[in-house]
Amino acid sequence: MASIHIWPCFLLWTSISTQTTVPDTRVTCTFSEECVLPCRFQPRGDEVIHWLKQEVLIHSFQHGEQRTDHRQYLGRASIATHLVSRGDATLHLTGCGPQDRGRYGCHVSTSEGVEEANVIVRVEAPIQALSVELSRLSGFEEMKCTTVNVYPAPHVSWATDPPTSEALQPITRKLSDGNGLYIVDSRLRKLQSQSEITYICTVNSSYGSQAWTASVREREISGIEGEELTIPCKAPPYLHDSSLSWSFTNHSEPARILTYDSQSQQTSAFVPWEGRVRLDPLRVSLGDGSLFLARPERQEHTGVYTCVYSAPQITHTEKTEVNFITAATGERVLPPDSPRWWIVAVVIAALALTLTGILIYLKFRREQSVPSEIPEASSEMQPIKGITRGLCESSRLTTEEINRQSSTFHILSSASSATPEK
Secondary structure, three states, X not given: OXXXXXXXXXXXXXXXXXXXXXXXXXXEEEOOOOEEEOOEXXXXXXXXXXXXXXXXXXXXXXXXXXXXXXXXXXXXXXXXXXXXXXXXXXXXXXXXXXXXXXXXXXXXXXXXXXXXXXXXXXXXXXXXXXXXXXXXXXXXXXXXXXXXXXXXXXXXXXXXXXXXXXXXXXXXXXXXXXXXXXXXXXXXXXXXXXXXXXXEEEEEOOOOOOEEEEEEEEEEEEEEOOOOEEEOOEOOOOOOOOEEEEXXXXXXXXXXXXXXXXXXXXXXXXXXXXXXXXXXXXXXXXXEOOEEEOOOOHXXXXXXEEEEEEEOOEEEEEEEEXXXXXXXOOOEEOOOOOOOHHHHHHHHHHHHHHHHHHHHHHHHHHHHHOOOOOOHHHHOXXXXXXXXXXXXXXXXXXXXXXXXXXXXXXXXXXXXXXXXXX
């Protein structure tokens, strides 16, 4: 540790003597990879090499041997000793990380004096991928732009095509993990005033070395079952010589439909889509990768079709939800697992029950209003007690009726007694 404090004083004393300094060199190193810090000098033999970071000695070479003077660089810093005699004192750092950023100094002492070279080191974890998709997890629809394992934290911007007069107000979060890398999540509320609009997310690295763009567009169309359907997909004007892929999902894992290679201009369809889908080669070359679907069946082909244009650092995605109508009735056929079918079923069942109840009630009222007509043969079979109960419960004879019935009884009795005996 004492040598670390003595060394700056020694350098200050030697700087009074003959000294040669070259302009600063800027180096951008990739995260977790080897970083090379160049240093060239005029070989004169018996060289003593010292590498410093922010004026702190980290590595040295003297009398044919090298050593690491800072524990942060143990096992990571080295000089190619066989190249020193050729005037090469380049320092190699393995497993480069954010902690290796900064200003480094290469000091080579010879009998002729001191030669110095400064290296400005930047560390970058480049953008590897960028995605844009529709999210509904927050309770409303929003576009989400995401990239991971990036350093330093990049800049994110949004745009739409066609341009909108509404102010875009995205919310961007940049979170650092244990290694210092960033996870970037930028969200933009979906605009309700415009439909079939393209959302464009652009991410620029802090050093300006990269610019990634991802865009997405969504739509909904209807087709007639059994008739060829054109599912649109067009590349944005800034995307040229890009490859194209189509996939399909029906609330399950996505299934690949076909791919188009812009270099070979070859189209490859996957089973079971072979012979059922096609692209127009001329239209594809002009940026129109619309898919032609032959003989669609509502059970098999209702769902979401996704086309993706891809080129270096640029992707464009279009998602089209396809529903079908029947040619006979013209009614729209919902997907088999649509949550709306049960509502229709409940309404129909309720109407049927109501109509049945009304018919039963009307029939009952009609039967009550019409007097029952019992044939004589049937009336003879009625029990006597029923008649008696009816008289007792519902009839009350007047005095006149009683006298009339009594007279009738006496007349019948006299007639019976007057009949001569045989």
